[in-house]
Amino acid sequence: MKTLGFKHNLNKLIRAVSVTLILALILSTTGCGAEDMESAITGDAVFTFDGEEVSLGEVYIYANTVAQQYESAYGGDIWRMNIHLDEENIYNMEDITRRDIIQDIVRVKMLNSKANEYEVALTEYEENEVIANASVFFRNLTDAQIKDMEMSQELVEKVLRENAIASKVYDEVLAESGIEVSDEDARKTTFYDLFFECYAVASSGDVIKFSEDEWEAQEKRAQQAYDSLINPVSGIAANGGSSVTMNIEGLSEYYGLTNSAYHTMSPEDIADIYGEEIKNEIYNLDDGSFSLVTRSEYGYHIFYVKALTDREATDANKELILKDRQSEYLDNLFNDWQKKIDPEFSYERRVNQDLYSKITL
16 A cells, blocks of 8 residues: 555645644644643543544554654665654654644544545546555455454455545645745745955955955956956956957856856745845846846855746746645644544543554554
8 A cells, every 4th residue: 555545734744744844733733741641541442533533554554654654765674764843852753743644544534534525536437546546455455454453355445435535525625725825925036246345254264355455356257257248358368368258157167156056945045145136137138148246245256147937946946835834734734623523632632542552664
């Protein structure tokens, strides 16, 4: 069994997810401390939600799938990893994932509870797919797993069926949300910075600022480079160099500019690094054009705009922003649902840790 099919928050059962995102989810969805603990834990179920007992075998299916995906992405040592949120809080990866698995199951249950509201049901083809996938998963279990985890093919079918329904409800929820990201919101600009720096870095790491005379010398070199881009005869050639036209990267090599490079940034990033005035200057240019020699606090720059809107980078950024917005929307929605469906639920209150500990990651 490769996935459970449910595209829950951040699609963690469909694709590998970064440790940072896992941690963010846990911190945002669990907040009940020891003072909330009650004797609501049953002896026959790992936990209950909305009156339904969730068995050891059901939790094992989720845990087995998540463990395989995390180990495939990060290696078997992931469970010994400690995550330092700050100087005071250290989180063990296994503990985080155990909480996360329970929250995943809770969200599947809540999405299933909304199936009628969103008019969601499995087609005959989807139902047959559930049965076929459950058969494959069950056949791959050992006799010990079946016995110790109290497994059955009917239980596997139940879990996969709930995930398939949850996935369809999930899609309907997101479609109804109307969340979109514009090109302007996600814009990434690719440009070349021909940079004549006006500082040096000593072997000690100290930054040494140039003198006024050195600034003037760098400005002259920058102006000469600009002239060479526009008209090679009045640029390098006029100062004893070659009359062959150079592109901006060739000029960087000619002048030995080790800090010149292409960059792909958002407008906000450009403003943070270069300042608002230079950002505005760049966005007043057209694709394929050069800026004038521009002074910053670091030295002199000539900017070549390759693409004010880099299509590939903008589309990739748009996808990331969309997922972030969807994640925030779903977190809030799931929290609201949980307060209405089972307001007393919490990991500390409901999970039978003695039983849950039988599942190892």
